[in-house]
Amino acid sequence: MNYSSLIIAVLILLGGAYLLGRNRARAIASQGIRLHSLPTHYGALMALWTGLPPLLLLLIWGLAEAPIIDHLLIAQLPEAIQQGTSSEIQLTISKVHNLAIGAGIDAAPELEPAVRHLIDLQQRTLLLHSGMVLSLALLGIALTWRRIKADMRARTEVESIVRRLLFASSGVAVLTTLGILASVLYEAWQFFGKVSPFEFLFGTTWSPQVALRADQSGSSGSFGAVPLFAGTLLISLIAMFIAVPVGLMAAIYLSEYATPTIRQYAKPALEILAGIPTVVYGFFAALTVAPVIRELGESMGLAVSSESALAAGLVMGIMIIPFVSSLSDDVINAVPQSLRDGSYGLGATKSETVKEVVIPAALPGIVGAIMLAVSRAIGETMIVAMAAGLAANLTANPLDSVTTVTVQIVTLLVGDQEFDSPKTLAAFALGLVLFLVTLVLNFVALKVVQKYREQYD
Amino acid sequence: MTNTSMSTREKVEKSMVRRRAAEKRFRVYGMASVLFGLLCLVGLFGDIINKGASAFRQTVIQTEILIDADYLGINKKADDQEIRNADFEGLIKQHFKKLVQPEGRSERRMLYSMISAGAAWQLQEAVMLNPSLLGQTMSINLIADDDVDQWFKHDRGTELHNNRMNETQVKWLEQWIEQGMLKTQFNTLFFVNGDSREPELAGIRGAITGTFLTLLVTFLLSFPIGVAAAIYLEEFAPRNKITEFVEININNLAAVPSITFGLLGLAIFINIFGVARSTPLIGGLVLTLMTLPTIIISGRAAIKAVPPSIREAAFGLGASKMQVVFHHVLPLALPGMLTGTIIGMAQALGETAPLLMIGMVAFVVDVPGFVNDPSTVLPVQIFLWSDSPERAFMERTSGAIMVLLGFLVTMNTAAVMLRRRLERRW
Amino acid sequence: ERDYISIVGSSTVYPFSTVVAERFGKSTNFRTPKVESTGSGGGLKLFCSGVGDATPDITNASRAIKSSEIELCAKNGVTDIVEVMIGYDGIVFANTAAAPHMELTRKDMYLALAKMVPAQDGSDTLIENPYKTWKDVNPVLPAKKIEVLGPPPTSGTRDAFVELAMEGGCKAFPFIKAMKDSDKNKYKAVCHGLREDGAYVEAGENDNLIVQKLVANPDAFGIFGFSFLEQNADKVQGSTVDGKLPTFDAISDGSYPVSRSLFFYVKKAHVGVIPGIEEYLAEFTSERAMGEEGYLADKGMIPMTDKERTRVLKTVKNLTPLAAK
Amino acid sequence: MSIIENHKTNGAAFCENPKLKARDVGVFYGEKQAIFDVSLDIGANEVIALIGPSGCGKSTFLRCLNRMNDTIDICQIRGEILLDGENIYDPKVDVVPLRARVGMVFQKPNPFPKSIYDNVAYGPRIHGLAHSRVDLDEIVEKSLQRAGLWNEVKDRLHSPGTGLSGGQQQRLCIARTIAVDPEVILMDEPCSALDPIATAKIEELIDELRENYTIAIVTHSMQQAARVSQRTAYFHLGQLIEVNPTDQVFTTPQHTLTEAYITGRFG
Amino acid sequence: MSIIENHKTNGAAFCENPKLKARDVGVFYGEKQAIFDVSLDIGANEVIALIGPSGCGKSTFLRCLNRMNDTIDICQIRGEILLDGENIYDPKVDVVPLRARVGMVFQKPNPFPKSIYDNVAYGPRIHGLAHSRVDLDEIVEKSLQRAGLWNEVKDRLHSPGTGLSGGQQQRLCIARTIAVDPEVILMDEPCSALDPIATAKIEELIDELRENYTIAIVTHSMQQAARVSQRTAYFHLGQLIEVNPTDQVFTTPQHTLTEAYITGRFG
Ligand SMILES: Nc1ncnc2c1ncn2[C@@H]1O[C@H](COP(=O)(O)OP(=O)(O)OP(=O)(O)O)[C@@H](O)[C@H]1O
Ligand SMILES: Nc1ncnc2c1ncn2[C@@H]1O[C@H](COP(=O)(O)OP(=O)(O)OP(=O)(O)O)[C@@H](O)[C@H]1O
Ligand SMILES: [Mg+2]
């Protein structure tokens, strides 16, 4: 059995276990004995014990199978190869695999035993692990079956398992953070060995062009990240300047003024804005918005660079409107009607009610929505790369071209690179610093929300 | 006191002028905001459709061609391999040479460049399906080269034209048009083919399947995990520094540039766990990490919005915490969670940068069958095509964007309908 | 258990590599290779990360492999690397077809775009680039603002441009040329440094976008690959450089001064392990692909001279690794 | 039920000096009719008590009087209601000043998630009733005092109104309403959450307010109705059964239903 | 305030056959102490009335008895409360069966945003009290009948509970609570939103329930306390001032504060 059919088999067993557990509990109850928990809890417990361990085993097996098989294969390789370097062994094993599936490479008689062994192994492990998985599932059924008694605390047990699952889920976020730190820390560390953190954090010139090739220009490159952070700030501010008022007003309009039909269609329509690929926005910003801005600016006698922070910021603002509008609309909608009634009853107009009562009550959610939008703006790359350019100017003029941290990260990682040049490593350092900066920002935001959060009802 | 009362009324009346205006303004701002958003949407859509609609039509050359078994050197019993090795390209060249009689080598080259490389595969396939065609004359719509396609669809009769079609070629084309040989037909290949370097053969089936599989993985992982994490953090986690740290952390993850998730995926999933590069599985895993914060944050906001009185009522009846959450809080919070999911998934659907790091920015011709086959996704396909030199890829880029948007709209509609059923005000 | 070829590397070579891969897949029984566009450096990094089916078999590069990369490879057990040169990529300097055509010299380009230029008084001192219009640079040029959209520092195209066009231009000043021997670093800094005051606009690596930006802005020039010029001949025109128009022939015979070589690298150890590598190499180096009238030329790659190609064919046939050269 | 079909309201539904006049008012929640053809005058400077069994439509009727029903989507109203002779359902009428003139205290206390001070100051602020901070402070203090809450909250005016006990919240809502100085005050069971002392204070307040205002109060307490109101209206299943001077209703009810209700022999 | 410092509860706080025993219970909302050292027995099969001015801590105390205060983060409890001799604040105790045994009706009606039927059926469902759909239907009907709501809602059992009038909602909440068949019922002003007839029904219900259950009821109505309860406890500013048989409290209150309160001469 392959993985998918095994998973299906386990799921079927799981369903069966649920019914079995429930019915057993019911049978006990029908003898007039009072159960600690509902029959469904016993069913759920049985299902959990039937499903979880085998699925876990499957996961571990999936991760461990390949290395184990390869390990077993080594023993079957000709002596000469076994003595060889690890890469030789590695290659031979790849070859054995490809021979085994008959992928059209020249046969090698000396590998014949290994190939046969592999085919054999694959069949046996398949049998073995299907067997193990299924028997584990059956074991779960049997053990739980025996444990089901009237006074068994099935609900408590189910709940504590579910609680652990919930806990593990929230652990994913923490692990992600650790993973990100782990995957940038080493390289960032190396970078700070080459460039002083002080220069990096406070330097105002960003020009990462260092020699990648021996015969390339030898300029040492300067790694002052201030212009990047300033650029990120500028563009995010412009984007928020569009997205927050438009998004919030749209949310208010949709939840307080619009007829249900309009809301029903307009809200998802706006949500589409979040899903348009950023390449499309990039083209839009670079080819539609930027020229308009340039012409407008020039007609007013302003010097507008053909790649302006304004164009990128405006379009990015449009893209993140739904983050503000939809999430705010949800929280605004969740404010109890009685609060609105209280305000209307005092003779407040709709807008007063919204501004004075509804928004404050929905504030934590709205701030959350805005933070999400800000985050998205900070993390966005493509639009800026296409419309605001890559020149690291330190300026507050939205008509100038600026670049952002993320754009630099992407260009450094996607363009030509060298594994140990500060130019490439700088991407990791930027990632790390951005991570820490936004961490502080979020900390501040959380504190603000905590201060102003008001419970209603 | 009557005086005061009168004066109150007067004060209110007096304030009304200002307030009515404020109310009207507020309403107008709201309406304008919605309209602005919708206009942007319409503008973007219009632009894309305008550019991309022509991608759905393909120019073909209708011709009667003799499948010369002798030339091909195969007979009716030939197996697939033999057919594959046969020189159909040469056959087509012969055919067209007879048709227009080019003079000299350079004219021959001009002529051959007008027929797609796919034409030979078309014939090959026809013969493979039906070996009895060998030795017969068949009528077939051979795919024209992308340059011919562009000329026929856009440039014919205009001065402005990239000199990919020269006078001789135009002469031949005009001749074919007169004979009714040149025409456009619905571009089925665009939907049934995988990627190709020949614009006229390039299709999005591989990318669509890849997108579907990738998003499936993303959704199956991110929605349950996101909802579960939101529930845990909001309802179960003790309020302390650790929870606070986790909360900040999650908010922070939302601001992590998406390419960083690619780095993470590369470092953890590929290098440590040995997941294969360029597969929907690894793509889905990376996008899950990226989507999770959005779902968790919106989920928590939605849970927070559930009034405490409802929880109290359930607790008072002896519901356990878990029951309160799953019977009362979750159903009320689900619409909000769905919003987060819709936005998060939409974002995942349009994402390119992190996929760069995990090998999904790739040329993959074969349509993936399952989550561990090499594949690419629509936004990447769009990104790659948009950077291709061939002019014909421009309209295909827009065409692919239209398909992506169609995908997005379908996905959102389903979720929105679900959300609407769950939504209620209390 | 990979049974298809995995190719990574340069985005410049990507369009050529993919055509070959596609033809190869269609005309043989092997699966179509998977080609990733990771950039030359990124590709080499992956390529050098080890052997076995989890690592790529081939990496494309728009520059030659560096010694540090060879060392990295060796450290990870990747020893026999076969270098295959495939052709040339012309780099053009273009503006919209609607605007007047420009005739430039490399010196003009240097003066217009360098960060430091010789002082206008003719003395041997360097000053910050003061030129605002093309006319300031060279009186025969129009009095239009200097605005050039080009690739970012991380791009191979930019490296090539800087090296071939700018350095070619700065060598025209004897005192700078003299620096090459006295102070090599300074020489490079002077010749390779692009101005950062807005006249040179770093505009991402999407060449189509640059083409379209040029159309929208008649004053602007762009730097990009020859294939984009070829495909958009109605929209943009390549400026003459040192009297040569960027044409297929001029690049191919080397008379157009700004072009660079393209390569790919093969992991010899994978030959015979991953099916189809030799056949892929054969397809790539065949006459119908790489030849003067091959399909790669149709896609905008400039073919090598016959002599060069013979050498390449030999390398491929014998799978001669780099070190052994 | 047949006894109340095609009913006519008993007693004196109309009065000489009406502040509010309801004429043939019918209210529907979607399909369901909650109020049937109610005609009733509410006189200037009088307190009218609305009584009747739970679910009979008292709250619904009350909410008609300042168009609070507008906020319920499915709610439809027929007939007319005249405030000082002007139909408040006239399309020209702006509900905002109307609601400022006809204030309302709701059945469930619903303080805003703001500080106690801001809860009370909200109305005067939006209507521009105070010219200065001092003015506003005074209005807030006076309103809280009249609602009998001042002493309990004067030290924590800036803590949230939602942290108060049920009864305190209700008084806060009363204070909030009278701070706007409306001409008519509609009270939906204002004392249901209050202890006798607080109730007594509110009743005193009602008495005091009556000099200048018109008050309609929904109550479940006969005693309260008797204590504070001049007239009493008895509702039953959406119909106005009887309106009469309060003492008369409680001593000699005209309709059998009224009698049944006040003597508790009902149902 | 000095009169109640270092107080001792007057009267008979303890009884012979206690179902619930509170010992030195103190409750804090953050810094603020809301209940001070209250010790009180609630006897089996008795109805005890908790009275006192608004904000004195009646609801808070009541919520301690089934650990509803657990749900308020800032709420801290000292002392112990024993149900059938077992401390309910023992860490080993599972609050779920505890709350099923000690049911609660809240001060503000808080129906679930579900249908009327589901509101009532929820408790029996989660506790597995019904074995079949028919069983459940029966429980729902009976509970609604006992709460005096059946006739009004029997035709719309499947429309949302939030669409009911205030009083109907309150009765729905009562029905919901008794559907679980708890041993102790805590009622926080259950009749405040009810008309006299509904009130009478609830009082009847309380009387009926007393035979098998223990009931603690918070009320603002002295009359109600007098009608339904055997003992009455008077709270003041978080302290339990006096507990005595109800008739004694209302005729000969021991403490001056109690007297002041019940005669309305307070404040
Ligand atoms: N969640 C809370 N947070 C802070 N303080 C609270 C909270 N709930 C109640 N209090 C305070 O605790 C005290 C006692 O409140 P409680 O609700 O027990 O009063 P009560 O006797 O029930 O009054 P009422 O009859 O008005 O309902 C009050 O001063 C109140 O303000
Ligand atoms: N929002 C609503 N949607 C549907 N029906 C409603 C709504 N509000 C009230 N009703 C119904 O209208 C009728 C009258 O309700 P109303 O609230 O006016 O009663 P009431 O006299 O105030 O009762 P109570 O004394 O219990 O508050 C009731 O049958 C009620 O169920
Ligand atoms: Mg009511």
Ligand SMILES: [Mg+2]
């Ligand atoms: Mg209370």
Ligand SMILES: O=P([O-])([O-])[O-]
């Ligand atoms: O991707 P490149 O290395 O060719 O710029």
